[in-house]
Amino acid sequence: MLEHLITTIGNAYPSYQAVYAMIGSVMTVLFFYKKIYKIMGIFFTRKFKPAKHNHKYAILIPARNEEAVIANLLDSIHKQDYDMSLVTVFVVADNCTDRTAEIARKCGAICYERFDDEHRTKGYALQFLFERIEEDYGRMSFEGYFIFDADNLLKEDYISRMNDSFDAGCKLITSYRNSKNFSESWVASTYALHWLRSIRTNHRPRSVLRLATNIQGTGFLFTNEIVRDGWKYTSLTEDRALTADAVAQGFEITYNDKAVFYDEQPVSVKVALRQRLRWSRGHLEAFVETGPYLFLNIFFGKLLVKTKWKRETVSFKDKGPVKGTLLALLESIRHRAASFDTLVQLTPVSLINIVRWLLISFFIYGCACYVNGIDDLSWITTGSWLGKLLRNFINPLLQVDSGWQALGLGLLMAFWRRLFYRIADYLENCLTAVYLFIIEYKRMIRIPLRKKILYCLTWPTFDIIGRWTIYLAVFKKVSWKTIPHQSQVTIDDIRQETVQRKAV
The missing domain is CATH 3.90.550.10 (Spore Coat Polysaccharide Biosynthesis Protein SpsA; Chain A)
Structure with a gap:
């Protein structure tokens, strides 16, 4: 009975894959305007004339x-x-x-x-x-x-x-x-x-x-x-x-x-x-x-x-x-x-993405591998710039007959390909930090170059933590707790540093 269920699900994989692609396409269209925002944010912001009246x-x-x-x-x-x-x-x-x-x-x-x-x-x-x-x-x-x-x-x-x-x-x-x-x-x-x-x-x-x-x-x-x-x-x-x-x-x-x-x-x-x-x-x-x-x-x-x-x-x-x-x-x-x-x-996009990945690209894909086996599947996915680059040098292929071994390897490959995509995404996000350090240089406090390099490499963890905490938040009850504040920096310290920077 279990094998029959897996076979039924696996045979339906092409239909589910089409649904996965359709959801992705809809989200791409709906979120496209965000790319325009990014370009506008480089050059433009609203400006205000000096006030005529002081308000209470x-x-x-x-x-x-x-x-x-x-x-x-x-x-x-x-x-x-x-x-x-x-x-x-x-x-x-x-x-x-x-x-x-x-x-x-x-x-x-x-x-x-x-x-x-x-x-x-x-x-x-x-x-x-x-x-x-x-x-x-x-x-x-x-x-x-x-x-x-x-x-x-x-x-x-x-x-x-x-x-x-x-x-x-x-x-x-x-x-x-x-x-x-x-x-x-x-x-x-x-x-x-x-x-x-x-x-x-x-x-x-x-x-x-x-x-x-x-x-x-x-x-x-x-x-x-x-x-x-x-x-x-x-x-x-x-x-x-x-x-x-x-x-x-x-x-x-x-x-x-x-x-x-x-x-x-x-x-x-x-x-x-x-x-x-x-x-x-x-x-x-x-x-x-x-x-x-x-x-x-x-x-x-x-x-x-x-x-x-x-x-x-x-x-x-x-x-x-x-x-x-x-x-x-x-x-x-x-x-x-x-x-x-x-x-x-x-909209909790990360929740939508993890659900459709777990359901279709992981579980149903594994069932499809059980039915059809794995035929010349590359270990390196082309879904990222890193994969496209590495395929020019190495392209190991996997081939397994249908059955339980194919199901297990299919699940393993689905996980690996997702991890590979996230590695590429991590490296790409490091460039966002580089961009911010350059464009906001005049308004930042003074930071040594070695620390800037470190912070560019650690910056993507912010979004990673955001994804995982939203997964946990679905199941975990959360209470408000105090966030400790101990910094003794004053506005005079910041003003003095600004003056020193301008003098250099």
């Missing part, structure tokens, strides 16, 4: 046991060239057992303390903070809200640059995420390069096209309209959920390339794995929660969308019947394109 802002800093770094962030805020009488700094000391609250108050911030061990995500801390702001100040008394992590540092013109975007009418703005501990370890370097890649391949092109880029946890500004009824995002990755809701409501999420802040990256593999697993679980939850209405958005606009808040109605009637109709049409197209783009970004 609140800065929100959720912090859990951040006594080692929070003073440095607050110091960089106080050194802004913006009119600081228009800026109020709030800290929520969330389940802290150290001196975070004491230091925050000593540095001039308004600090609320929260103790709730059951609800431990950053989103719950922000929800609590917005409730306190409503009680004591009124959420709508501030025109916009910045959110930062306690380990961040702000370049001295950061708020002024973001105000340029806000004054231009932008409602959600993210910024240039640099790294203050880029060279502390190879793990930190992979994160630092990831943020730079996001800037070049996502933020810059989307800002030019007036689409919606993605919020990434910290270093962003949003209008008070979003929190009119409070903060609604308490999942493991509140930033993804906010992004999806904003896109569904028709908001453009733009990017300001001149607004620079510095972020501390994890330095150990253990901490990185813990954080990436949380990101992956949050990614899946955001896709399940927001994917369906983003899909509906593409075809029906906001007609069927139910999000956690509603945007104020945007009308073009005052532009006249012809111009107003044209602007409304263009806005509808922009909105649907942004919904498609965000849905593509949220």
Whole structure:
């Protein structure tokens, strides 16, 4: 009976292979625009004129046991060239057992303390903070809200640059995420390069096209309209959920390339794995929660969308019947394109790929080998540039009669060919790091050449970890845990290094 089942499955392999190819072709077409993004990101980004008006802002800093770094962030805020009488700094000391609250108050911030061990995500801390702001100040008394992590540092013109975007009418703005501990370890370097890649391949092109880029946890500004009824995002990755809701409501999420802040990256593999697993679980939850209405958005606009808040109605009637109709049409197209783009970004492509590979290219292929045997199968796959190169020099072939041995070798060959493809992909991705080191050279901290070479070689591990953590996140329950921050780099240290580099 088992042999009959294997034979039946193996005979159907050509049909399944066609399905595999069809899925791959569809994904290639749907993701092709990303190649255009990469080219645009080299040359273009949205630019903003100096603001005519200074706006009133609140800065929100959720912090859990951040006594080692929070003073440095607050110091960089106080050194802004913006009119600081228009800026109020709030800290929520969330389940802290150290001196975070004491230091925050000593540095001039308004600090609320929260103790709730059951609800431990950053989103719950922000929800609590917005409730306190409503009680004591009124959420709508501030025109916009910045959110930062306690380990961040702000370049001295950061708020002024973001105000340029806000004054231009932008409602959600993210910024240039640099790294203050880029060279502390190879793990930190992979994160630092990831943020730079996001800037070049996502933020810059989307800002030019007036689409919606993605919020990434910290270093962003949003209008008070979003929190009119409070903060609604308490999942493991509140930033993804906010992004999806904003896109569904028709908001453009733009990017300001001149607004620079510095972020501390994890330095150990253990901490990185813990954080990436949380990101992956949050990614899946955001896709399940927001994917369906983003899909509906593409075809029906906001007609069927139910999000956690509603945007104020945007009308073009005052532009006249012809111009107003044209602007409304263009806005509808922009909105649907942004919904498609965000849905593509949220889609767990690595899960789709591993499932179709395991099912068709591994299991069903092995059954086909059982039925048909293996006839002159090359050990070196041509599915990558590395395979095509090596075949010019060596091309060992495998030939086995049908049966159990063919099934076993077929499975082994499927695994080997996949591994070979990944090796080629790894080497190719090293070039991405080379590209980023070249194009972002002027904005990076100083890094020795030997470390740059090492970081180019280790950079692809970032995506490898991302794939495997998303596999694990399907089955593993994840809780929010503190990411330790210990870097003592200050904004003055970074400014001094910048001056020294320019002097060389």
